[in-house]
Amino acid sequence: MKRTSFNDSVCPIARSLDLIGDWWTLLIVRDALGGIKRFSEFQRSLGAAKNILSSRLKTLVAEGILEIGPASDGSAYQEYVLTQKGKELYPILIALGQWGNQYLFAEEEACSRAVDRLNLQPIEPIRLHAKDGRVLGAEDIQVIPGNSGE
Amino acid sequence: MKRTSFNDSVCPIARSLDLIGDWWTLLIVRDALGGIKRFSEFQRSLGAAKNILSSRLKTLVAEGILEIGPASDGSAYQEYVLTQKGKELYPILIALGQWGNQYLFAEEEACSRAVDRLNLQPIEPIRLHAKDGRVLGAEDIQVIPGNSGE
DNA sequence: CCGTATCCATTCCGATACTG
DNA sequence: CAGTATCGGAATGGATACGG
Numbered sequence: 488m489k490r491t492s493f494n495d496s497v498c499p500i501a502r503s504l505d506l507i508g509d510w511w512t513l514l515i516v517r518d519a520l521g522g523i524k525r526f527s528e529f530q531r532s533l534g535a536a537k538n539i540l541s542s543r544l545k546t547l548v549a550e551g552i553l554e555i556g557p558a559s560d561g562s563a564y565q566e567y568v569l570t571q572k573g574k575e576l577y578p579i580l581i582a583l584g585q586w587g588n589q590y591l592f593a594e595e596e597a598c599s600r601a602v603d604r605l606n607l608q609p610i611e612p613i614r615l616h617a618k619d620g621r622v623l624g625a626e627d628i629q630v631i632p633g634n635s636g637e
Numbered sequence: 638m639k640r641t642s643f644n645d646s647v648c649p650i651a652r653s654l655d656l657i658g659d660w661w662t663l664l665i666v667r668d669a670l671g672g673i674k675r676f677s678e679f680q681r682s683l684g685a686a687k688n689i690l691s692s693r694l695k696t697l698v699a700e701g702i703l704e705i706g707p708a709s710d711g712s713a714y715q716e717y718v719l720t721q722k723g724k725e726l727y728p729i730l731i732a733l734g735q736w737g738n739q740y741l742f743a744e745e746e747a748c749s750r751a752v753d754r755l756n757l758q759p760i761e762p763i764r765l766h767a768k769d770g771r772v773l774g775a776e777d778i779q780v781i782p783g784n785s786g787e
Numbered sequence: 788c789c790g791t792a793t794c795c796a797t798t799c800c801g802a803t804a805c806t807g
Numbered sequence: 808c809a810g811t812a813t814c815g816g817a818a819t820g821g822a823t824a825c826g827g
Contacts, residue, residue, distance in 0.1 A: 489797065490660065490820060491684060498749045499737030500667055500730055506741070508660050509799095510640065517650055521780045526809050534641060536801045541810060564809065572740050574775040578763045579736060580650055581778070582729040587649030590722050591656070599648045599783040603767040607781070610773060613728045616761040617753040623760060625724040628731070630671045631757065633749035639817065640800065659819095676789055686821045691790060714789065791826075798819070806811075 497633030506550055507576065511535060511543045513583070516569070516576050519553065524566035552576070582613055647783030656700055657726065661685060661693050663733070666719070666726050669703065674716035702726070732763055 493501035507513055511533070518532050530540055544567060547553040552573035555565045584601055592598050602609055615623040643651035657663055661683070668682050680690055694717060697703040702723035705715045734751055742748050752759055765773040 493660075493664075494741075497747055498667075498734075499741060500734045501664060501737075502741045503733040503737035504660055504663060508658070508663070510643075510654055510658050513654060513658065514643075514651060517648075517780070520775060520778070530809095536803095537810065538802095538812080539800060569775075575736060575740070577775045577778060578765060579729065579732040581765055582732045582763075583653040584649045586725060586729060587651075587653035590725070591644075591649060591652045597647055597783040599781060601778050601780050603771075603773060604777050604779040605767070605771075606769075607779070608768045610778070611766040611768060613732075613763060613765065615728060615731055615763065617755070618758045618761060619756075621753075621755075623753060625670060625719075625727040627754050628670070628727060628751050628760070629754040629757070630667070630751050631749060633747040686823095687790070688792080688822090689820060712788080789827080791824105793824080794822090796820090798817100800817080801815095803814090804812085807809090 507552075507579075511539065512547060513576070513580065515540075515543055515547065516552065516573060517580050519567065519569045519573065520577055520580065524559070524568060525564070526567075529567075547573070578613070581610060585610075585612055657702075657729075661689065662697060663726070663730065665690075665693055665697065666702065666723060667730050669717065669719045669723065670727055670730065674709070674718060675714070676717075679717075697723070728763070731760060735760075735762055 493505040496502055496505075507516070514533055515529060518529055523529055523532060526540070526544075529535075529544070530537060533540065535543075544553065548555060548567070551570055553567045554570050556568055558564050558566050581601055588598060588600060600609060615628070617623050617627075621627075643655040646652055646655075657666070664683055665679060668679055673679055673682060676687075676690070676694070679685075679694070680687060683690065685693075694703065698705060698717070701720055703717045704720050706718055708714050708716050731751055738748060738750060750759060765778070767773055767777075771777075
């Protein structure tokens with residue numbers, strides 16, 4: 488039996504998780520956002536085996552999150568760059584990072600973080616806004632099912 | 638060999654993914670945010686087997702994302718409610734939902750969505766802000782490593 | 788109704804060896 | 808350097824049966 492797939496679920500969260508909800512893919516995207524482009528760089532940064540890195544990159548390309556381009560430096564090899572669709576995953580990564588930073592690290596534990604490139608200042612915590620500008624907390628949000636509850 | 642664990646990584650994204658980066662847990666949190674509390678309700682909503690639901694709930698409780706309380710209705714059974722730590726996962730879910738909604742659904746395909754509870758209006762797209770108030774896009778963000786690149 | 792225990796198929800992950 | 812091929816072990820996921 489296979490894992491149940493969510494790609495025909497009416498819930499966009501479920502459908503997203505079906506694509507990127509595994510342990511490696513979002514880390515690959517994280518590194519790609521950080522400017523990593525080459526196979527060996529991914530491998531070194533992630534510490535993943537080559538075969539699984541290869542397969543993940545392949546599916547990411549197939550899904551239109553990464554695309555393969557010619558190497559920017561002289562070398563004859565390809566490189567992997569994010570598409571627009573892939574770049575737009577960054578709020579998810581930042582949200583994960585902020586949550587992890589808050590709940591999974593000790594006070595002054597060494598910890599990488601995403602910052603404003605311009606001045607290297609930390610990014611403001613994510614806030615969700617309503618149409619009228621109110622800030623929305625967890626209790627202010629409700630889920631309207633598309634059809635079924637799933 | 639086991640999966641490599643990221644819980645001692647210096648990257649908060651990796652550490653978060655180590656906890657919640659699997660296919661079921663975030664969906665459980667999604668349902669919990671939607672007000673689901675009982676075992677059978679989770680099971681019906683998720684369509685997951687009882688044993689795997691049971692194990693996921695157990696680890697979520699162990700991690701302090703859910704906690705077990707007495708049933709609010711008359712019944713003698715327990716129920717699972719989100720802790721603060723668990724509730725604060727909602728930006729991640731919303732980010733996933735917004736991304737999925739934009740890139741994984743056809744124009745007018747039926748699709749569940751999270752809305753402002755007060756007036757059932759859609760939530761504004763997530764924007765990241767710098768300390769000085771600028772809106773930050775994917776290119777405006779940089780990752781500063783804690784120690785190693787991982 | 789709320790889970791736990793067991794079983795089996797599938798998948799995943801990591802190491803290694805190999806090709807161009 | 809950039810992958811592919813293969814292999815064994817581990818964990819996962821699902822169905823079912825069982826106990827409180």
